[in-house]
Amino acid sequence: MVAVCVAPTDLRPEVDDLTGTVRSDLRRADLPAAEAAALEYGLRIAEEWGGWVLVACCGSAAADDLLREARALGAEVVRVGTAPSPTAGPLGPLGPLGPHPVAPGDLAGHPAATAAALAGAIRGHGQPALVLCGDRSGGAGVGAVPAFLAAELGLGQSLGLVSVRTEGVGRLVVERRLDGGWRERLAITGPAVLSVEGAGVRLRRAGLDAVLESAGAPFDVRSPNGSQTPPGEPVAGGMHTSASRPYRPRTRPVPAPTGDAHERLLALTGALSDREPARVVGPLTAAEAADELLAYLARRGYTT
Amino acid sequence: MTDEQQAPDPPVFDAVVVGAGPAGASAALALARAGRSVVMVERGPFPGAKNVYGGVVYGRVLDEVIPHWWEQVPVQRWVVRRSTMILTDTQAVTLDVRSQAWGAQPYNGMTVFRADFDSWLAQHAIDAGARLLTSTVATGLLRDGSGRICGVRTDRPGGDLRARVVIACDGVNSFLAKEAGLLPRADATHMTLGAKEVLALPAGVIEERFGLGPHEGLDIEAVGGTAGVPGGGFLYTNRDSVSVGVVVSLNGLAASGRRPEDLIASFKAHPGIASYLKGAEVKEYSAHLIPEGGYSTMPELATDGLLVAGDAAAMTLAAGIWLEGVNFAIGAGLEAGRAAATAIGTGDVSAAGLSGYRRALEASFVLRDHKRLRLAPDLVLSDRMQQQYTKVLCDIAEDLFTVTNPQPKPGLVRIMRRVLRRHRVRWRDLARDGLDTARTFR
Numbered sequence: 089m090v091a092v093c094v095a096p097t098d099l100r101p102e103v104d105d106l107t108g109t110v111r112s113d114l115r116r117a118d119l120p121a122a123e124a125a126a127l128e129y130g131l132r133i134a135e136e137w138g139g140w141v142l143v144a145c146c147g148s149a150a151a152d153d154l155l156r157e158a159r160a161l162g163a164e165v166v167r168v169g170t171a172p173s174p175t176a177g178p179l180g181p182l183g184p185l186g187p188h189p190v191a192p193g194d195l196a197g198h199p200a201a202t203a204a205a206l207a208g209a210i211r212g213h214g215q216p217a218l219v220l221c222g223d224r225s226g227g228a229g230v231g232a233v234p235a236f237l238a239a240e241l242g243l244g245q246s247l248g249l250v251s252v253r254t255e256g257v258g259r260l261v262v263e264r265r266l267d268g269g270w271r272e273r274l275a276i277t278g279p280a281v282l283s284v285e286g287a288g289v290r291l292r293r294a295g296l297d298a299v300l301e302s303a304g305a306p307f308d309v310r311s312p313n314g315s316q317t318p319p320g321e322p323v324a325g326g327m328h329t330s331a332s333r334p335y336r337p338r339t340r341p342v343p344a345p346t347g348d349a350h351e352r353l354l355a356l357t358g359a360l361s362d363r364e365p366a367r368v369v370g371p372l373t374a375a376e377a378a379d380e381l382l383a384y385l386a387r388r389g390y391t392t
Numbered sequence: 393m394t395d396e397q398q399a400p401d402p403p404v405f406d407a408v409v410v411g412a413g414p415a416g417a418s419a420a421l422a423l424a425r426a427g428r429s430v431v432m433v434e435r436g437p438f439p440g441a442k443n444v445y446g447g448v449v450y451g452r453v454l455d456e457v458i459p460h461w462w463e464q465v466p467v468q469r470w471v472v473r474r475s476t477m478i479l480t481d482t483q484a485v486t487l488d489v490r491s492q493a494w495g496a497q498p499y500n501g502m503t504v505f506r507a508d509f510d511s512w513l514a515q516h517a518i519d520a521g522a523r524l525l526t527s528t529v530a531t532g533l534l535r536d537g538s539g540r541i542c543g544v545r546t547d548r549p550g551g552d553l554r555a556r557v558v559i560a561c562d563g564v565n566s567f568l569a570k571e572a573g574l575l576p577r578a579d580a581t582h583m584t585l586g587a588k589e590v591l592a593l594p595a596g597v598i599e600e601r602f603g604l605g606p607h608e609g610l611d612i613e614a615v616g617g618t619a620g621v622p623g624g625g626f627l628y629t630n631r632d633s634v635s636v637g638v639v640v641s642l643n644g645l646a647a648s649g650r651r652p653e654d655l656i657a658s659f660k661a662h663p664g665i666a667s668y669l670k671g672a673e674v675k676e677y678s679a680h681l682i683p684e685g686g687y688s689t690m691p692e693l694a695t696d697g698l699l700v701a702g703d704a705a706a707m708t709l710a711a712g713i714w715l716e717g718v719n720f721a722i723g724a725g726l727e728a729g730r731a732a733a734t735a736i737g738t739g740d741v742s743a744a745g746l747s748g749y750r751r752a753l754e755a756s757f758v759l760r761d762h763k764r765l766r767l768a769p770d771l772v773l774s775d776r777m778q779q780q781y782t783k784v785l786c787d788i789a790e791d792l793f794t795v796t797n798p799q800p801k802p803g804l805v806r807i808m809r810r811v812l813r814r815h816r817v818r819w820r821d822l823a824r825d826g827l828d829t830a831r832t833f834r
């Protein structure tokens with residue numbers, strides 16, 4: 089089983105300019121890019137390893153439609169969280185005076201408790217061969233859940249991955265960012281918790297029949313207390329660094345800008361500085377356009 | 393792949409409704425209540441997610457399908473004040489109607505947010521047994537071997553939805569109605585552009601500024617005030633925000649070279665409006681086309697296997713003092729759903745089998761109001777109405793209330809004569825336009 093942890097979030101909440109109060113409406117909830125990437129990686133890995141995907145979520149019922157979409161992609165779903173409120177239908181809570189911001193589950197903002205609840209829910213469905221998360225949740229997440237989850241499950245962890253690919257059943261090669269613009273390549277051979285950045289892959293869309301079938305269908309919903317289990321014993325698994333190399337273009341130290349705050353800000357952002365103006369180079373044939381793009385990347389140091 | 397593993401045939405529904413706006417949800421509700429299997433296909437992540445309109449819905453049409461709807465509808469405010477303004481750059485003549493009866497059951501108009509209202513209405517359809525497919529775009533019509541419409545293609549993998557009847561409720565500029573050959577190419581003459589801002593204002597300020605009680609609302613419809621571009625403006629009060637916008641002729645807008653947000657800024661800066669909006673913070677901006685052509689621009693409403701309802705069939709009533717689309721969409725959607733259910737029951741979903749839809753609309757307010765007011769859109773957007781008569785009316789009112797002592801009061805006829813001369817309007821034209829107006833709104 090490949091477990092994928094998600095936390096659907098209102099990605100465009102309203103922020104009160106004066107008070108900073110954030111009002112989110114979970115009817116608009118979506119998977120943050122990193123979690124969408126985690127789910128896509130999970131589906132690919134499960135296909136190649138001949139396994140299945142469990143999508144685990146900790147939160148309220150307001151985003152259940154989104155979880156059903158994951159179900160339509162072939163995943164099993166488990167949600168730990170609050171039961172739907174009496175006014176909340178599949179479309180979200182609508183009282184007589186309009187939508188109320190929905191609390192995203194009792195555990196939001198408590199990464200350790202969230203991880204414990206997720207770990208319990210995952211174990212309730214079996215031992216995971218792999219656990220994938222987004223590198224941070226879409227709300228005010230700091231990216232701590234995957235680390236806590238690894239501790240809960242007793243698994244090794246590799247966080248902030250920019251690419252994940254399989255090398256045969258049970259083996260992965262992943263790449264992650266290091267400080268100073270370096271990248272690290274890891275070979276993973278055992279169960280582990282991986283968190284991925286929202287880049288590189290795009291989540292597939294569920295087919296029509298599957299969506300129709302999963303619409304309104306029930307799935308496993310557990311209470312936060314009911315899903316807790318004692319932390320697992322560390323599981324032996326392999327995680328080996330196979331390469332570390334600088335990323336292109338290489339980072340280079342630049343002197344700290346000087347001047348007053350305004351000048352330093354301009355220097356840091358590059359605003360108002362001369363820049364290479366846009367050029368119209370076409371119309372070009374496909375081959376000429378490719379050459380043009382490659383030449384541009386080479387000029388900028390992206391290719392050598 | 394073995395035979396057992398072969399993917400099953402796509403499910404066959406009695407009806408597919410494209411769009412879960414007011415027309416679509418109502419059509420699905422009627423079908424589901426008639427015991428038909430129906431699926432709504434909606435491109436947004438939930439019904440109403442991105443739907444743009446001004447802000448006032450008249451719910452009377454819901455009485456017959458959702459008894460006591462006012463007890464559960466996600467209302468912002470009940471409209472108890474309705475102001476109609478005629479604006480020039482510096483003047484305003486206002487007819488202000490207030491009725492406390494509108495603020496009590498069974499209510500009249502209400503301000504609602506579409507994200508709430510459309511979801512609420514769609515939920516009623518779902519509760520009645522309809523299915524909802526969100527984040528799914530209908531990309532075209534499916535036809536059987538004989539060319540008859542038999543479903544829609546969607547943008548999902550394996551996305552063909554087969555059904556006995558398709559109801560196109562996909563809004564203005566309906567691609568499905570066009571693909572079916574019912575709607576001619578969009579003609580800018582019959583379209584207006586509505587653009588609006590939602591501005592935050594505390595509830596208490598709204599109530600004090602507009603003279604309203606805690607759940608009461610105001611609806612202002614204005615003719616003019618749009619920097620010379622034919623059209624008008626509106627202002628509606630929500631619970632703790634106001635919706636302010638303009639509805640302008642598309643051709644007029646193009647000819648003016650102005651941007652819609654400039655026109656909203658002009659309307660907001662009008663002395664008759666500006667003081668209402670002091671300290672209000674813009675939260676949201678949106679714009680959308682409105683099919684304002686009315687009765688004479690409506691497409692054929694049915695063909696074999698397909699019905700068209702709501703804005704897809706140009707059913708917004710935009711007659712100067714009225715801008716009503718949602719109630720017309722609901723009325724049409726309900727009739728489309730009922731007609732489809734009957735046709736499915738008889739096994740004849742050809743254009744003839746579905747012709748009960750048009751008959752039902754002709755007997756209902758939807759086509760009766762449209763037919764009676766069919767000259768209104770052209771009249772309201774005509775140059776004389778927009779450019780001359782607004783000025784004439786405002787000048788007459790201004791002169792009437794300007795005290796010119798020691799000169800005695802000039803008398804209404806003298807004022808009219810003077811004002812008409814000032815704006816080069818002949819009595820003959822005035823009489824003819826007056827007659828036309830009376831005939832249009834009779």
Ligand SMILES: Cc1cc2nc3c(=O)[nH]c(=O)nc-3n(C[C@H](O)[C@H](O)[C@H](O)COP(=O)(O)OP(=O)(O)OC[C@H]3O[C@@H](n4cnc5c(N)ncnc54)[C@H](O)[C@@H]3O)c2cc1C
Pocket residue numbers: 410411412413414415416433434435436439440443444445446447448449450528529530531561562563564567585586587588637679680681682701702703704707708715716717718719721
């Ligand atoms: C600025 C403005 C102000 C207005 N003010 C008012 C007002 O105050 N009061 C009033 O009653 N009316 C008002 N109207 C008119 C009103 O908004 C419309 O008449 C009404 O929304 C029509 O409802 P409908 O269901 O026909 O279409 P819509 O509300 O446009 O709904 C169409 C639905 O179909 C979906 N859709 C479209 N294409 C596809 C596709 N291919 N696949 C899947 N889904 C699709 C859309 O996402 C949408 O949900 C206003 C309109 C505008 C633009």
